[in-house]
Amino acid sequence: MAKRIDVSGLSAYYGSAKAIEDISMTVEPRSVTAFIGPSGCGKSTFLRTLNRMHEVIPNAHVEGKVMLDDENLYASGVDPVAVRRTVGMVFQRPNPFPTMSIYDNVAAGLKLNGMRRKGDLDTLVEKSLKGANLWNEVKDRLNKPGAGLSGGQQQRLCIARAIAVEPQVLLMDEPCSALDPISTLAIEDLIGELKERFTIVIVTHNMQQAARVSDRTAFFNLAAVGQPGRLIEIDETERIFSNPSVQATEDYISGRFG
Ligand SMILES: Nc1ncnc2c1ncn2[C@@H]1O[C@H](COP(=O)(O)OP(=O)(O)OP(=O)(O)O)[C@@H](O)[C@H]1O
Ligand SMILES: [Mg+2]
Numbered sequence: 470m471a472k473r474i475d476v477s478g479l480s481a482y483y484g485s486a487k488a489i490e491d492i493s494m495t496v497e498p499r500s501v502t503a504f505i506g507p508s509g510c511g512k513s514t515f516l517r518t519l520n521r522m523h524e525v526i527p528n529a530h531v532e533g534k535v536m537l538d539d540e541n542l543y544a545s546g547v548d549p550v551a552v553r554r555t556v557g558m559v560f561q562r563p564n565p566f567p568t569m570s571i572y573d574n575v576a577a578g579l580k581l582n583g584m585r586r587k588g589d590l591d592t593l594v595e596k597s598l599k600g601a602n603l604w605n606e607v608k609d610r611l612n613k614p615g616a617g618l619s620g621g622q623q624q625r626l627c628i629a630r631a632i633a634v635e636p637q638v639l640l641m642d643e644p645c646s647a648l649d650p651i652s653t654l655a656i657e658d659l660i661g662e663l664k665e666r667f668t669i670v671i672v673t674h675n676m677q678q679a680a681r682v683s684d685r686t687a688f689f690n691l692a693a694v695g696q697p698g699r700l701i702e703i704d705e706t707e708r709i710f711s712n713p714s715v716q717a718t719e720d721y722i723s724g725r726f727g
Contacts, residue, residue, distance in 0.1 A: 472538045472555075472637045472668060473498050474519065479533030480697070481514050481523055488514045490697035492533070494687060496638075501664050503679035503706065504672045506689035507721065511698030512672045515689070516640050519670065520556035521549040537638070554582070557636035561643040563623035565615030565630070571598075572611040574626055578634040593633055601629035602659050621652025628659065632667070639663065641671040645678065657682050676722055680710050688718045 474496040481489045489511035496502050504512045517523040518531050521542060535542045542552050565574050575594045576584075584590055594611075598604040603625040607618070615626050624644060631639060641660075645653040660669060660682045673679050679686050687703035702715050713719050 474638065474668065474670075475534075475536040476519075477534045477536075479515070479518060479531065479535065481511070481518050481531050482529060483526065484528045487697040489518075489689075490699050492700045494700060494703050496668060496670060496685075498668045499664055499666070500684040501660060501669045501671060501682050502703075503683035503686045504670065504689060505674070505676065505679050505686060505721070506698070506701075507691070508674075509694070509698070510689040510691045512689055513642050514698070516558075516642055516670060516672055519638070519640055520558055521552045522558065524549070554578075554634055555636055556638040556640060557631040557634065559624070559627050559631050559639065559641045559644050561646055563620060563627050563647065565618070565623050565626050567614065567616040569615055570612045571607050571615050571618070571626060574615040575629045575633050578630060582634060597629040597633040598626075600632050600663070601625045602655060602662075603629055619652070621648050621655060624648060624652065624656060625659070628656070628663075632663065636667065638668045638670070641669065643672050643674065646674065653678070676710070680706060686710070688713070688715070688721060690717055690721070 477493045479492045480487055492515060504516065506512055514523060519535060523529050523531055531543060566577065569577065572594055575597050576590050579590055579593055595604060598607060603622060606622060615623065618626060645656050657678065663669060671682065683706045685703060686706040686709040688701045688709065689698050690701045691698045701717055702713060709718060710722060
Protein backbone atom coordinates (compact mmCIF):
# COMPACT_ATOMS: atom_id res chain seq x y z
CA MET A 470 0.00 0.00 0.00
CA ALA A 471 1.12 3.51 -0.75
CA LYS A 472 2.72 5.14 2.25
CA ARG A 473 3.13 8.66 3.50
CA ILE A 474 6.58 10.26 3.56
CA ASP A 475 7.49 12.70 6.31
CA VAL A 476 10.91 14.34 6.08
CA SER A 477 12.31 16.53 8.83
CA GLY A 478 15.50 18.54 9.17
CA LEU A 479 17.22 16.74 6.33
CA SER A 480 20.65 17.82 5.09
CA ALA A 481 22.86 15.90 2.70
CA TYR A 482 26.61 16.16 2.17
CA TYR A 483 29.20 15.16 -0.40
CA GLY A 484 32.31 14.91 1.74
CA SER A 485 32.25 18.14 3.76
CA ALA A 486 30.20 20.05 1.17
CA LYS A 487 26.57 20.49 2.17
CA ALA A 488 24.43 20.08 -0.95
CA ILE A 489 20.99 20.50 0.64
CA GLU A 490 20.05 22.01 3.96
CA ASP A 491 17.35 21.48 6.52
CA ILE A 492 14.56 20.17 4.32
CA SER A 493 11.21 19.27 5.86
CA MET A 494 8.12 18.20 3.96
CA THR A 495 5.39 15.60 3.86
CA VAL A 496 4.18 13.67 0.83
CA GLU A 497 0.70 12.21 0.90
CA PRO A 498 0.05 8.64 -0.25
CA ARG A 499 -1.43 8.13 -3.72
CA SER A 500 -0.36 11.54 -4.88
CA VAL A 501 2.19 12.97 -7.26
CA THR A 502 4.65 15.54 -5.94
CA ALA A 503 6.85 17.42 -8.42
CA PHE A 504 10.27 18.83 -7.51
CA ILE A 505 11.27 21.88 -9.52
CA GLY A 506 14.14 24.36 -9.29
CA PRO A 507 17.29 25.49 -11.07
CA SER A 508 20.13 23.13 -11.93
CA GLY A 509 22.33 22.32 -8.96
CA CYS A 510 19.77 23.17 -6.27
CA GLY A 511 19.77 19.59 -5.02
CA LYS A 512 16.61 18.00 -6.43
CA SER A 513 18.34 14.75 -7.41
CA THR A 514 20.32 14.70 -4.19
CA PHE A 515 17.18 15.08 -2.12
CA LEU A 516 15.35 12.45 -4.17
CA ARG A 517 18.17 9.98 -3.52
CA THR A 518 17.98 10.55 0.22
CA LEU A 519 14.41 9.24 0.11
CA ASN A 520 15.55 5.69 -0.66
CA ARG A 521 19.05 5.77 0.82
CA MET A 522 20.77 5.91 -2.55
CA HIS A 523 22.70 9.03 -1.52
CA GLU A 524 24.97 7.12 0.82
CA VAL A 525 26.10 4.84 -2.04
CA ILE A 526 28.37 7.73 -3.13
CA PRO A 527 31.76 7.56 -1.31
CA ASN A 528 31.96 9.99 1.66
CA ALA A 529 28.36 11.10 1.19
CA HIS A 530 26.14 11.28 4.25
CA VAL A 531 22.73 12.40 5.42
CA GLU A 532 21.49 14.12 8.58
CA GLY A 533 17.87 14.26 9.63
CA LYS A 534 14.91 11.97 9.40
CA VAL A 535 12.83 10.36 6.66
CA MET A 536 9.72 8.65 8.02
CA LEU A 537 7.83 6.23 5.81
CA ASP A 538 4.62 5.96 7.80
CA ASP A 539 5.98 4.97 11.21
CA GLU A 540 9.47 3.84 10.18
CA ASN A 541 12.52 6.10 10.10
CA LEU A 542 14.51 4.98 7.06
CA TYR A 543 17.69 6.21 8.74
CA ALA A 544 17.20 4.46 12.08
CA SER A 545 19.99 2.11 13.05
CA GLY A 546 19.35 -1.45 11.99
CA VAL A 547 17.32 -0.50 8.90
CA ASP A 548 18.53 -2.40 5.84
CA PRO A 549 19.10 0.06 2.95
CA VAL A 550 18.53 -2.72 0.42
CA ALA A 551 15.07 -3.33 1.87
CA VAL A 552 14.42 0.43 1.78
CA ARG A 553 15.26 0.54 -1.93
CA ARG A 554 12.82 -2.29 -2.55
CA THR A 555 10.06 -0.32 -0.81
CA VAL A 556 11.01 2.98 -2.41
CA GLY A 557 11.74 2.31 -6.09
CA MET A 558 13.50 4.60 -8.53
CA VAL A 559 13.37 5.43 -12.24
CA PHE A 560 16.29 7.37 -13.68
CA GLN A 561 16.71 10.10 -16.27
CA ARG A 562 18.27 7.84 -18.90
CA PRO A 563 16.43 4.59 -19.46
CA ASN A 564 18.81 1.95 -18.10
CA PRO A 565 17.48 -1.53 -18.88
CA PHE A 566 19.94 -4.35 -18.22
CA PRO A 567 21.35 -4.36 -21.76
CA THR A 568 22.05 -8.05 -22.30
CA MET A 569 18.83 -9.24 -20.65
CA SER A 570 15.61 -9.98 -22.48
CA ILE A 571 12.55 -7.80 -21.99
CA TYR A 572 11.06 -10.56 -19.84
CA ASP A 573 14.15 -10.92 -17.68
CA ASN A 574 14.47 -7.17 -17.18
CA VAL A 575 11.07 -7.19 -15.48
CA ALA A 576 11.57 -10.55 -13.74
CA ALA A 577 15.02 -9.72 -12.33
CA GLY A 578 13.81 -8.02 -9.16
CA LEU A 579 11.16 -10.67 -8.56
CA LYS A 580 13.79 -13.41 -8.83
CA LEU A 581 16.03 -11.52 -6.40
CA ASN A 582 13.09 -11.50 -4.00
CA GLY A 583 12.99 -15.28 -4.24
CA MET A 584 10.19 -15.83 -6.73
CA ARG A 585 11.02 -19.00 -8.68
CA ARG A 586 7.88 -20.52 -10.19
CA LYS A 587 7.58 -19.76 -13.88
CA GLY A 588 3.80 -19.39 -13.69
CA ASP A 589 4.06 -16.75 -10.95
CA LEU A 590 6.81 -14.89 -12.79
CA ASP A 591 4.85 -14.95 -16.07
CA THR A 592 1.78 -13.51 -14.36
CA LEU A 593 3.68 -10.68 -12.69
CA VAL A 594 5.79 -9.84 -15.74
CA GLU A 595 2.61 -9.49 -17.78
CA LYS A 596 0.88 -7.45 -15.07
CA SER A 597 3.86 -5.09 -14.72
CA LEU A 598 4.24 -4.60 -18.47
CA LYS A 599 0.52 -3.88 -18.70
CA GLY A 600 0.84 -1.49 -15.75
CA ALA A 601 3.57 0.35 -17.63
CA ASN A 602 1.48 0.46 -20.84
CA LEU A 603 4.06 -1.56 -22.71
CA TRP A 604 2.53 -5.04 -22.94
CA ASN A 605 0.88 -4.68 -26.34
CA GLU A 606 4.09 -3.46 -27.92
CA VAL A 607 6.32 -6.23 -26.58
CA LYS A 608 4.18 -9.29 -25.90
CA ASP A 609 5.39 -11.00 -29.08
CA ARG A 610 9.06 -10.37 -28.39
CA LEU A 611 9.53 -10.89 -24.68
CA ASN A 612 12.71 -12.85 -25.26
CA LYS A 613 14.39 -10.13 -27.31
CA PRO A 614 16.89 -7.83 -25.57
CA GLY A 615 15.52 -4.80 -23.69
CA ALA A 616 18.19 -2.67 -25.34
CA GLY A 617 16.43 -3.20 -28.70
CA LEU A 618 13.45 -1.06 -27.72
CA SER A 619 13.00 2.63 -28.52
CA GLY A 620 13.95 5.16 -25.83
CA GLY A 621 10.34 5.67 -24.74
CA GLN A 622 9.75 1.93 -24.65
CA GLN A 623 12.94 1.42 -22.65
CA GLN A 624 11.78 4.00 -20.11
CA ARG A 625 8.44 2.21 -19.79
CA LEU A 626 10.38 -1.06 -19.41
CA CYS A 627 12.29 0.52 -16.53
CA ILE A 628 9.00 1.60 -14.98
CA ALA A 629 7.67 -1.97 -15.41
CA ARG A 630 10.81 -3.27 -13.73
CA ALA A 631 10.39 -0.79 -10.87
CA ILE A 632 6.70 -1.54 -10.24
CA ALA A 633 7.09 -5.34 -10.59
CA VAL A 634 8.33 -5.60 -7.01
CA GLU A 635 5.36 -3.52 -5.79
CA PRO A 636 7.20 -0.62 -4.17
CA GLN A 637 5.16 1.76 -2.04
CA VAL A 638 6.86 4.85 -3.33
CA LEU A 639 8.19 5.52 -6.82
CA LEU A 640 10.89 8.17 -7.28
CA MET A 641 11.42 9.48 -10.82
CA ASP A 642 14.34 11.75 -11.69
CA GLU A 643 13.53 13.60 -14.93
CA PRO A 644 12.10 10.41 -16.43
CA CYS A 645 11.06 12.10 -19.69
CA SER A 646 14.04 14.32 -20.39
CA ALA A 647 15.50 11.88 -22.93
CA LEU A 648 12.15 11.19 -24.61
CA ASP A 649 10.20 12.55 -27.57
CA PRO A 650 6.87 14.36 -26.94
CA ILE A 651 4.70 11.31 -27.70
CA SER A 652 6.63 9.06 -25.32
CA THR A 653 6.58 11.85 -22.77
CA LEU A 654 2.79 12.01 -22.90
CA ALA A 655 2.63 8.22 -22.59
CA ILE A 656 4.73 8.40 -19.41
CA GLU A 657 2.63 11.27 -18.05
CA ASP A 658 -0.57 9.28 -18.61
CA LEU A 659 1.06 6.36 -16.91
CA ILE A 660 2.00 8.47 -13.89
CA GLY A 661 -1.67 9.45 -13.60
CA GLU A 662 -2.62 5.77 -13.47
CA LEU A 663 0.19 4.71 -11.15
CA LYS A 664 -0.70 7.25 -8.50
CA GLU A 665 -3.77 5.24 -7.67
CA ARG A 666 -1.42 2.61 -6.25
CA PHE A 667 1.83 4.36 -5.48
CA THR A 668 3.13 7.52 -3.89
CA ILE A 669 5.08 9.27 -6.64
CA VAL A 670 7.78 11.93 -6.52
CA ILE A 671 9.03 13.29 -9.83
CA VAL A 672 11.82 15.75 -10.61
CA THR A 673 11.21 17.77 -13.74
CA HIS A 674 12.57 20.82 -15.52
CA ASN A 675 9.40 21.02 -17.57
CA MET A 676 6.94 23.40 -15.92
CA GLN A 677 4.04 22.21 -18.08
CA GLN A 678 4.80 18.67 -17.05
CA ALA A 679 4.82 19.57 -13.37
CA ALA A 680 1.50 21.37 -13.85
CA ARG A 681 0.00 18.43 -15.76
CA VAL A 682 1.04 15.49 -13.62
CA SER A 683 1.44 16.66 -10.04
CA ASP A 684 -0.91 17.34 -7.15
CA ARG A 685 1.70 19.24 -5.18
CA THR A 686 4.84 21.04 -6.27
CA ALA A 687 7.98 21.76 -4.27
CA PHE A 688 10.29 24.57 -5.37
CA PHE A 689 13.97 24.31 -4.44
CA ASN A 690 16.57 27.01 -4.84
CA LEU A 691 20.05 28.04 -3.72
CA ALA A 692 21.04 31.45 -2.46
CA ALA A 693 24.29 31.43 -4.45
CA VAL A 694 26.61 28.99 -6.18
CA GLY A 695 28.37 26.95 -3.52
CA GLN A 696 25.52 27.42 -1.03
CA PRO A 697 23.34 24.44 -0.15
CA GLY A 698 19.97 24.06 -1.83
CA ARG A 699 16.87 24.64 0.25
CA LEU A 700 13.18 23.97 -0.05
CA ILE A 701 11.59 27.35 -0.72
CA GLU A 702 7.96 26.29 -0.66
CA ILE A 703 5.68 23.36 -1.26
CA ASP A 704 1.99 23.71 -2.00
CA GLU A 705 -0.86 22.57 -4.20
CA THR A 706 0.43 22.63 -7.78
CA GLU A 707 -2.37 24.91 -8.87
CA ARG A 708 -1.40 27.43 -6.24
CA ILE A 709 2.34 27.27 -6.98
CA PHE A 710 1.64 28.04 -10.62
CA SER A 711 -1.01 30.70 -10.07
CA ASN A 712 -0.22 32.40 -6.82
CA PRO A 713 2.97 31.23 -5.09
CA SER A 714 3.81 32.63 -1.65
CA VAL A 715 7.44 33.46 -2.41
CA GLN A 716 8.72 35.86 -5.06
CA ALA A 717 11.60 33.52 -6.04
CA THR A 718 9.08 30.82 -6.96
CA GLU A 719 7.17 33.23 -9.13
CA ASP A 720 10.38 34.37 -10.83
CA TYR A 721 11.40 30.79 -11.52
CA ILE A 722 8.13 29.53 -12.93
CA SER A 723 7.67 32.59 -15.07
CA GLY A 724 11.14 32.02 -16.52
CA ARG A 725 12.83 35.07 -15.07
CA PHE A 726 15.78 32.93 -13.96
CA GLY A 727 17.09 29.34 -13.90
N1 LIG B 1 28.35 12.72 -6.77
C1 LIG B 1 28.54 13.97 -6.38
N2 LIG B 1 29.68 14.35 -5.78
C2 LIG B 1 29.88 15.63 -5.37
N3 LIG B 1 28.97 16.61 -5.50
C3 LIG B 1 27.83 16.30 -6.09
C4 LIG B 1 27.54 14.98 -6.58
N4 LIG B 1 26.30 14.98 -7.13
C5 LIG B 1 25.85 16.24 -7.00
N5 LIG B 1 26.74 17.03 -6.39
C6 LIG B 1 26.58 18.48 -6.08
O1 LIG B 1 25.43 18.66 -5.27
C7 LIG B 1 24.70 19.80 -5.67
C8 LIG B 1 23.27 19.40 -6.02
O2 LIG B 1 23.30 18.57 -7.17
P1 LIG B 1 22.03 17.81 -7.73
O3 LIG B 1 22.48 16.89 -8.79
O4 LIG B 1 21.28 17.23 -6.59
O5 LIG B 1 21.19 19.02 -8.34
P2 LIG B 1 19.88 19.01 -9.25
O6 LIG B 1 18.94 19.99 -8.65
O7 LIG B 1 19.41 17.61 -9.42
O8 LIG B 1 20.44 19.59 -10.63
P3 LIG B 1 19.96 19.25 -12.14
O9 LIG B 1 18.69 19.99 -12.32
O10 LIG B 1 21.08 19.81 -12.97
O11 LIG B 1 19.82 17.77 -12.26
C9 LIG B 1 25.47 20.41 -6.83
O12 LIG B 1 26.28 21.44 -6.33
C10 LIG B 1 26.31 19.27 -7.35
O13 LIG B 1 27.48 19.73 -7.93
MG1 LIG C 1 19.18 16.35 -11.08
